[in-house]
Amino acid sequence: NAGVTQTPKFQVLKTGQSMTLQCAQDMNHNSMYWYRQDPGMGLRLIYYSASEGTTDKGEVPNGYNVSRLNKREFSLRLESAAPSQTSVYFCASVTSGGVTYEQYFGPGTRLTVT
Amino acid sequence: DQQVKQNSPSLSVQEGRISILNCDYTNSMFDYFLWYKKYPAEGPTFLISISSIKDKNEDGRFTVFLNKSAKHLSLHIVPSQPGDSAVYFCAASANAGNMLTFGGGTRLMVKP
Numbered sequence: 361n362a363g364v365t366q367t368p369k370f371q372v373l374k375t376g377q378s379m380t381l382q383c384a385q386d387m388n389h390n391s392m393y394w395y396r397q398d399p400g401m402g403l404r405l406i407y408y409s410a411s412e413g414t415t416d417k418g419e420v421p422n423g424y425n426v427s428r429l430n431k432r433e434f435s436l437r438l439e440s441a442a443p444s445q446t447s448v449y450f451c452a453s454v455t456s457g458g459v460t461y462e463q464y465f466g467p468g469t470r471l472t473v474t
Numbered sequence: 475d476q477q478v479k480q481n482s483p484s485l486s487v488q489e490g491r492i493s494i495l496n497c498d499y500t501n502s503m504f505d506y507f508l509w510y511k512k513y514p515a516e517g518p519t520f521l522i523s524i525s526s527i528k529d530k531n532e533d534g535r536f537t538v539f540l541n542k543s544a545k546h547l548s549l550h551i552v553p554s555q556p557g558d559s560a561v562y563f564c565a566a567s568a569n570a571g572n573m574l575t576f577g578g579g580t581r582l583m584v585k586p
Binding site for chain 1: 478480506508510515516518519520523563565567572573574576577578579
């Protein structure tokens, strides 16, 4: 049971390049999330998927797109990377209908855009 | 406008003493609160939570207190240990939903 996995762990991009961050969970969770973490800003929600087949914008969606490929996988795409997207990206998942709202996080992807 | 705020970016405590981390919120619809702990180069991990129907929840060395009238919660760690050194995030959920709003984090350093 690996929990939430993310690939890659590190990535350096040049401005204008594109890339996709991958996330998978093996806990049969319904909801999945993408956050970015910047110093002093905490974790800010980029996009989320409440269930397979649905996606919605979070607090900071500009410059990103997502795909909920199936129940297990939720990818985040940067079409044209900008230096402002330099950050640490975390994927998380949670089951729906539970009595707690504990989200489980992956180890993160550290992205640098030059 | 940050709905969840952790006004202390860092806190230094001696081993064995109490650590108190604070969190304030503005949205009166928040009804569930969580604390996460994060070590460098790792994802956040869930620590403890509290529902708005309670004012205290305890789990071993960790206790969370909720003051709804003041829209304030705090995490107490007693006794503090060097392994507790990490960044702590508080988070809140509204209307029993799965969406979490996070504070900016407090870096706790426990000195041996």
